Amino acid sequence: MRFLLTRRWILFLLAVVVLALGCIRLGEWQFQRLQDREQSNEWTRANLQGEPAPVEDVLAVGESLPPEREWKRISAGGTYDTAETVVLRYQTRDGQAGVDRVTQLVTDEGPALLMDRGWVATANTGSAPDDLPAPPPGRVEVVGWSRADATGDSTAVDDGSTRAISSEVIGAGLPYPVYGGFVDAETEDPAPATAPVRAEPPDLGEGPHLFYGIQWWFFAALALFGFGYLVFDERRRARDGSDRLPTGRRPVSRT
Numbered sequence: 001m002r003f004l005l006t007r008r009w010i011l012f013l014l015a016v017v018v019l020a021l022g023c024i025r026l027g028e029w030q031f032q033r034l035q036d037r038e039q040s041n042e043w044t045r046a047n048l049q050g051e052p053a054p055v056e057d058v059l060a061v062g063e064s065l066p067p068e069r070e071w072k073r074i075s076a077g078g079t080y081d082t083a084e085t086v087v088l089r090y091q092t093r094d095g096q097a098g099v100d101r102v103t104q105l106v107t108d109e110g111p112a113l114l115m116d117r118g119w120v121a122t123a124n125t126g127s128a129p130d131d132l133p134a135p136p137p138g139r140v141e142v143v144g145w146s147r148a149d150a151t152g153d154s155t156a157v158d159d160g161s162t163r164a165i166s167s168e169v170i171g172a173g174l175p176y177p178v179y180g181g182f183v184d185a186e187t188e189d190p191a192p193a194t195a196p197v198r199a200e201p202p203d204l205g206e207g208p209h210l211f212y213g214i215q216w217w218f219f220a221a222l223a224l225f226g227f228g229y230l231v232f233d234e235r236r237r238a239r240d241g242s243d244r245l246p247t248g249r250r251p252v253s254r255t
Helices: 007-049 167-171 209-242
Strands: 073-093 096-107 112-121 139-147 182-189
Touching: 007 209, 073 112, 073 182, 112 139, 112 167
Parallel strands: 112 182
Antiparallel strands: 073 096, 073 139, 096 112, 139 182
C-alpha cells in the first residue's frame, strides 16, 4: 500500500474527497429545498381553504408579502382605474398564447391593489389585442388570492406591458400608494360583461428535489467506491507482479 503515499495517489484522493463532499452538499441542498416546498405547500393548502380576509389584514403598502400569506383569499372594495392597466405578456394556457390584464383597483381605504383579472387568448406575437375585456364600471367588490411580487429584469414595464408582476415597479409610475404584492382575481361583483379566464390553482407537487438529492448522494458514493476499487486493483496488480518473474526472463541455472 506504499503507492498511496505517492504524490499522484495523494492528489487523486484529494480530488475524490472534494468531489464527494461537493455531491453530498448538493444533495443536502436539494433535501432542504424539498423541506421548504413541503412547508410552502402546507401554508398554501391552509390559505386556499380559508375564508376571504380584508385586504389590509393580508397586504401592506410598501411591504413584500411573507411566504406564509401567499394564496390567502382576500376581499376588497373599490373602483378600477382602467387608465393604468398593465398587460402581462407571454402567458400560455394549454399551449395557447395569451396575455393577462393587470388593472389597479383603487380601494375604499385609499391604496391601490394590483388585480390580475385573468387570461385572454391572443396571437402568438407577445402583443395584446385592442379589445381586452373591460372590468366592471363603478364600485366593485372583489375576492382573490394574494400573490408575492416577482423580481428581476422581467418585471420591467415597457409601453404598458411586462413579463412579470411587481407592485414596486408598477407602483413607481402610479399617482397613489400601492399594496405590496398583487391579487389573482377569483370573483368580481358586479360581474364583468366578458370575464377573462381566471387564474389556475397553484401546483402543490413536491417537485424533483427528493430524486435529485438521492442522485447527488449516489454520485458521492460512486466516487468513493470507484476510488476504493482502483486502490484494490492497484494493490492486486502490484502483488501479482511480485509473485512472477518479469516477462521474457528465465531462471539462471547454476551447475
